[in-house]
Amino acid sequence: MALHDQELGDAQLLRYSRHILLDELGIEAQRRILSARVLIVGAGGLGCPAALYLGASGVGRIVIADPDRIELTNLQRQILYRTSDLGRFKAEQAGAQLFELNPEVQCEPLIEHLSGERLEAEVGKADAVLDCSDNFATRHALNRACAARQKPLISGAASRFDGQITVFDFRRDDAPCYACLFPENPGVDSGPENCATMGVFAPLTGIIGTMQAAEALKCLAGLPGTLNGRLLLLEAQTMQWQSIGMERDPACPVCATRALGRPERGART
Numbered sequence: 001m002a003l004h005d006q007e008l009g010d011a012q013l014l015r016y017s018r019h020i021l022l023d024e025l026g027i028e029a030q031r032r033i034l035s036a037r038v039l040i041v042g043a044g045g046l047g048c049p050a051a052l053y054l055g056a057s058g059v060g061r062i063v064i065a066d067p068d069r070i071e072l073t074n075l076q077r078q079i080l081y082r083t084s085d086l087g088r089f090k091a092e093q094a095g096a097q098l099f100e101l102n103p104e105v106q107c108e109p110l111i112e113h114l115s116g117e118r119l120e121a122e123v124g125k126a127d128a129v130l131d132c133s134d135n136f137a138t139r140h141a142l143n144r145a146c147a148a149r150q151k152p153l154i155s156g157a158a159s160r161f162d163g164q165i166t167v168f169d170f171r172r173d174d175a176p177c178y179a180c181l182f183p184e185n186p187g188v189d190s191g192p193e194n195c196a197t198m199g200v201f202a203p204l205t206g207i208i209g210t211m212q213a214a215e216a217l218k219c220l221a222g223l224p225g226t227l228n229g230r231l232l233l234l235e236a237q238t239m240q241w242q243s244i245g246m247e248r249d250p251a252c253p254v255c256a257t258r259a260l261g262r263p264e265r266g267a268r269t
């Protein structure tokens with residue numbers, strides 16, 4: 001939050017002028033973006049475009065967690081990386097690329113699979129969290145951590161030609177959670193639902209990852225109209241979008257643990 005009270009310099013006013021020109025954003029929202037800290041879990045097909053747009057937009061600190069090295073199969077869609085980067089750590093290379101793009105952004109690469117206390121600590125420090133992972137275990141762990149810390153979780157997924165995106169804005173008591181939508185079933189091993197086994201249409205990851213950046217910026221800037229409570233599904237072969245309303249599941253075990261601040265229906269009387 002170090003930048004919060006600072007005046008924007010001339011170079012910043014120029015760099016972010018196209019945001020500042022927007023009535024809906026303006027200089028105050030840009031300041032909030034500049035002082036924000038975002039956690040991106042997964043530096044793959046979704047994380048690459050999300051990180052690029054968040055970095056270009058001036059998000060003050062971007063923490064990118066990914067334990068993997070860059071492989072040849074990644075280059076079809078993971079647009080932060082070049083052929084000469086093969087074998088390097090994704091998180092480190094993502095940080096280097098973001099620095100080239102915008103040296104004002106402090107990027108913190110975490111070469112690790114975030115879990116347990118480490119995950120909770122990083123979620124606790126973040127103003128918004130992007131789930132750019134490719135497996136259900138991480139998705140549920142992120143959901144639990146964000147619910148406990150009341151942090152907005154921007155959730156994206158892409159497999160084959162099917163994409164989905166939503167926001168679980170845990171700053172709001174009425175927000176549903178990932179487990180309301182996809183209950184965790186430890187008795188069933190659903191296997192890795194990822195690109196290695198299923199394949200994925202390259203630009204689909206760009207579409208969904210870019211939308212995750214858009215939703216994250218809206219959360220950080222305080223803009224209304226996020227995808228909280230709505231799940232968007234994209235079938236990219238026919239480019240058909242579907243919007244599904246979501247509500248909290250009263251039987252959801254994750255929501256049962258949430259510390260809900262104020263009575264939900266108190267405002268009605």
Ligand SMILES: [Zn+2]
Pocket residue numbers: 176177178179180181248249252253254255
């Ligand atoms: Zn829930």
